[in-house]
Amino acid sequence: MPLTLRSMALALAVTLPAADAAGQTVVRGTFDQTRTLKGHTSPLSSRGTFSFSADEGLIWHVTSPVEVMTIMSPRGLAQSVGDAAPTHLPAGQVPMFAMFRAMIAAAITGELDSLSGTFTLERTEDSAGAFTAVLTPKGEGGAGRLPVRQLVLTGRTLIETATIHKTNGDTDQIAFLDQRRDTGGLNDAEKKLIALSSR
């Protein structure tokens, strides 16, 4: 499913908190996600935790209202729901995986300018250091083929909120909370989870 994976890659790349490029740095935090779906009166809300390492990958753990663990690493993807056995998707079977990883790296470093090839970027910053970035997919090719109308990012040193406006009228909003950096790398439990993606 190239289209959906591409949207996932881009959405993730531009919504992840900015972090140091240093490999050992891990950013941990919680998130609240609100999805407003066209035709449905109440939004879908979920929350959970995340851990991100430039070298190892991402652990995205939805804890409520259902438990969903999604792992992404250079070796592939894995997802498990509740106690069910995880499903795997090796990197070689994921279209656009190299692009996906490159975009994650951009998000890690916070260098959104590296996305200027596929998005039009408007960035404003106030005197207190809070910034707002508005990204609009360019043209017909690349990001222009995504079902995304606009991405709006806000933050200070880290990205604090991301709002994705879809072309079909849906809106996804993610708030990153309690973010903290740790230079000690992933802990053992996190490393085990990351290992799931390379099975």
Place this chain on the structure above:
Amino acid sequence: MRRGLALLWLGVVAVVAALQAAAWLRDVEVRGELLALFPVETRDPRKTAALNDLNASVAGRIALLIGNGTRELARADAVRARDRLLASPAVSSATLSGVVDADAVLQLYRAKGGGLLSDADRTLLASGGGARLVDRAAGQILGGFGIIDSDWLKDDPFVLLPSFLQSLPRSFGATELDDGMLTVREDGTYWIVLVAKLSGDAMTLDVQKSVVEAVRAIESASSAGTRVLKSGAVFFAEAGSRVALQETSTFGTISTIAVVLLLIAAFRSVGPLLHNLISVSVGILFGLAAVVLVFGNIHVFTFLLGTSVIGIAIDYGIHYCAQCYSAEPDPARRLARIFPGLLLGFVTTIAGYALFLLSALPGLSQLAVFMVVGLTAAFVTVVLWFPALDRQRSRPLPAALDAVTRAIDRLARSNGARWGGLIALVLLSLYGAAQVRVSDDVRTLQSLDAALVREQRDIQRLAGVQFAGQMLAIDTADDEAALQLQEMLIPRLDELVRQDRLVEWQAPARWVPSSSRQQADASLVDAALVKPFWTMLARRIGLEGPELSPRAARLTLEDLRAVGLLEDLVRGPGRHAVLLMGLVDPQDGRRLAELDPRILFVDAAGEVSSVLALYRERAELLVAAAWIATLVLLIWRYGWRGGVRVVLPTTVAMAVAPLIAAVFAVQLNLFGILALILVLSIGIDYSIFVREGPPSERHVTMASVLLDALTTLLAFGLLGLSSAEAVRGFGLTMLFGIAIATILAPLAARPGRAAR
């Protein structure tokens, strides 16, 4: 009288030559297809069509991988390579982005995938496991970074489609579409996949030349550090043709020069050389004419093997020419002295080949007609023309030839040498007997280009590109029946994959289930998922609003064909192909075909192997029959003891040659048996010449036998150096068989009469 007959024969030859020229100008059908060699009654038109289909989808494709450590350089080289291929007249299409538009396919599945279920989901639902699919859907809606949006939920509320899509086969498994180009990265190198379709037959030299030239141009025009890997039957065929042409040219040149020098040195004149050239040419002319007249066409198989008539026909001429070393100065009397031996040698050979007419195999029947008529014409030419053309004065044997012939004669008649030779032959044969392997597998007959094999493996490892070696051809009334039949096969094919007996398979039903299955799956989803679990899913994720149910639209075969998918898999209404990649044991394919008469197992290499096996088995019987016919004729002529004595040298040669060849790792196959037929035809002539030759001039007879043997060994024995296993086996069997028949030929002489 003799002069009149010679002139009459000249007239006949001229007429036949003119008629043949006219016939070939009108375009005689030269058949090359393998199935034409099968007996007519066993030919299956379905199999012919299916083999053509397999050939088109396998031999008609090539894949290149263009790799460079710099992504931009790899991509630029890949674009140039695609453009260069497209400029070749032998290439009809070339693409860097895969054969289909993946986004278009996805949109199609989303729009019409209401009846699509993966096998795992179907099994789960059928066993009451709907609740687990609710959990999975909740996870994908809430945990999938917003992929599943309101549009997706509207059509596929339980998010079943991704599971089906993941079960689809992947033609280029390890690649990803990187900005329009199928790319795989390994050890810092970016490899771009370029696939192309040929416009012509990969087995023709023109197409091979054009494609290989294009690839060479691509290699030379690429950036520094760029590597180009290639895969496709056309490259192997070109390498095989190139080696064969090189070998033919090398061996042919060596053998021609050697035979010319040998005959000129032996006769100190070009006359005998030219006379033999005439008799052999007349033999081939008449052989061709007879086959075209009787069959209306000629098969390449007949053409190639029929020219071995040279090896036999030249013996008659040389045997006559060698009479210049006898005391007889008169050409007519020279002929008269050897005529009984020539005639008997000719009759035994003709009788042997005539038996081939009973084989009921088109290839062997054509060969029989070619050899019988060709040898007859060569024989008549020698008998009617050679005395008239003979200008050779009687003279003694050249010293070297005389010394060698006497040495052989002494060797064969010495008790010590006989026992020593016998023990050596027995020991060698026993050792060879332990090494003998009978194999008709065509794959063991080809020596594939090692560099190409490595490149093909690299492409397979890097990009997952693998061409099918076999297929199941489905032939039903309509597409629906064909898809249903494939659905019956799918679990069995999956089981073979699980058991590592099959690497991968592709079939239309994997992309689009039959209408009946889509209907059944949609009903199953409705009854086992939507009705009992919609409320549960909505509550789990907090969704409010109307109950959602999967889209009603159903996917059809035509939908997928419209986006360029299934091109290789659907050949017409109801005619589908299930391509099998990496099938370990062809027997598994045959078992699947036995499940339904509408399924046909097609194995290109297997078909060639089965033709080879059929011909080998028949040829073995015919060799035995020809040997018996020869023995009967010899007994009629020489009595029991004499007949056995004359047949013995050739019989030993025929028995021992394949065993010695086995010592050199030659497997016994059709080509070895065909070599044995020639050993019988040629070797028996040597024994007869010795038996019939005047005892007082045994050295003359042995000289002619030696010259016969040397010309034969130069023509065929050199093939033992070939890199092609089939040709090497043929050459080595001829080499050992003719050598032994020559050395033992003196044993055929009447007992008690020694050489001069």
